[in-house]
Amino acid sequence: MRVFETGDGQTVGLTQLDQRPVETEQELESILNQNPDVLLDEPVLIFSRQPSLDPGLPDLVGLDQYGNVIVFELKKGLSGTGSASEETILSQPQNYARALGPCDYDDLNELYQEYQQQIRSGEWAVDESLIPAESLDDAFEAVFGRVIKPRDYNQYQRMVIVAETITGQTAENVRYLQDQGLHLQAQEVQLFESADGASETLATTVVVDYDDRRVRPSRVGNPTYDEVNREILERVYPQIQSLVGGSTVGQLVNSFDSREPRLHSEHLDHPEAVEFSLRVKPRTDGQVRVTLDVDNDEEAVKTIREHADLFEEHGFEVSHTRSRHRVVMFTWEMDSFEPLNQDEVLDEIAETFALLVELSHEVFGASPQ
Structure with missing residues (x-):
């Protein structure tokens, strides 16, 4: 690629700019993080950087206009050379995409919350303008000008290899993997500077691309199992009514047909920020899960962790890293809907949910009313 400067229009001829090699991959990462508009030939929202x-x-990890996750694997110089061999530069983004594949909206929003903290703390030298809103769905609307349902996020995982120069071998391998069904692209990003070094120009080219119809979701969506949600929570309610209040379970649950119904206790001594959720996703995630979630209450999270032994002795998992979703949880591995047709399975889930509610009230000193 050659890049020329046109000047002020008064001088005859063009001045060719010299390519300035990127000094480190950290520099390339910072440039692209600060300027997501140069990534691909479409809008991109970067919502995470170097997540664990x-x-x-x-x-870098971003979203496209359809809510699909995009993993960007960056390489200074030639792709498939040096520390990143041809095999590594192809396999790494696939491994990351596979790890992100099961993530739902809440998981992605957690990554976005961490990303916000990293930028505001100065860990990444980029502008806070890259955080257009506090929640991921609001940030998505700000960037793309549209709203999608939480269930429509991450239907596809896309991968992009970004290097100063995409070698012929890398391009050939990317095309082959595309033919095998992977959503993989390759892009060149190069820096050019004027002869006096006073200005720089960024040039980008998507070397291996595909039609976006390939990753445009059908919008069929995932099942919500509203009848199962209602059945389980109605079995739960008689066991916890004296703690949580209300005259019906419907008064305490946000929605039975939501992706993740949440139950809120009306007990005066129980923190308002602490809620209980039910996630029934055997066909898509292979799991059913009950969780204790906390909405922006550090003291409540601290109290829960101080009583981790109480939860753990009853089989619950207590997170010492998450501070919002799934602070406490219990998970059943279930790869089909069939077990949920059995009363004993529904009873087990309901009893575990009720136990989680009872333990939470015990921890916060909320006795039966």
């Missing part, structure tokens, strides 16, 4: 995943730390 089981396979490692992906460079």
Whole structure:
């Protein structure tokens, strides 16, 4: 790629700019983080940078206009050379995409909350303008000018290899993996500077692309299992009514047909920020889960962790890193809907949910009314 400066229009001829090699991958990462508009030929919202995943730390993670997750793997110089071999630069984004695949909206929003904290603390030298809103769904609306349902996030996982130069071998491998069904692209990003070094120009080219119809969701959505949600929570309510109040369970639950119904206790001694959620997703996530969630109350989270032994002795998992969603949880691995047709399974889930509510009230000194 050659880049020329046109001047002020009064001088005849063009001045060719010299390519300035990127000094470090950290520099390339910062440039792209600060300027997401240069990534791909479409709008992109970067919502996470180097999040801690089981396979490692992906460079940048974004969303496209459909809510699909995009993993950006960055490489200074030639792709598939140096510390990032041809095999590594192809396998790493696949591993990250696989790790992010099961994430729902709440999981992605947690990553976005961490990203906000990193930027505001100065960990990443980028502007706070990259945080257009406090929640991920509001940030999505601010960037793309549209709203999508929480269930429509992350239907596809996309991967982009970004390097100063995409080698012929990398391009060939990316096309092959595209043919195998992977949503993989390759992009070149190069810096050019004027002869006197006074100005720089950024040039980008998507070397290997695909039609966006390939990742445009069908919007069929995931099942919400509203009848199962109602059945479980109605079994729960008689066991906890003396604690949580209300005359019906419907008064305490946000919505039975929501993706994740939440129950709120009306007990005066129980923190308003602490809620209980039910997540029934055997076909999509292979799990059913009951959780204790906290909405922006550090003291409540501290109290819960101080009583971690009480929850854990009853089989619950207590997180010492999450401070909002799934602070306490219990999970059943379930890869089909069939077990949820059995009364004993529904009773077990209901009893565990009720126990979580009872333990929470005990921790916060909320006795039966």
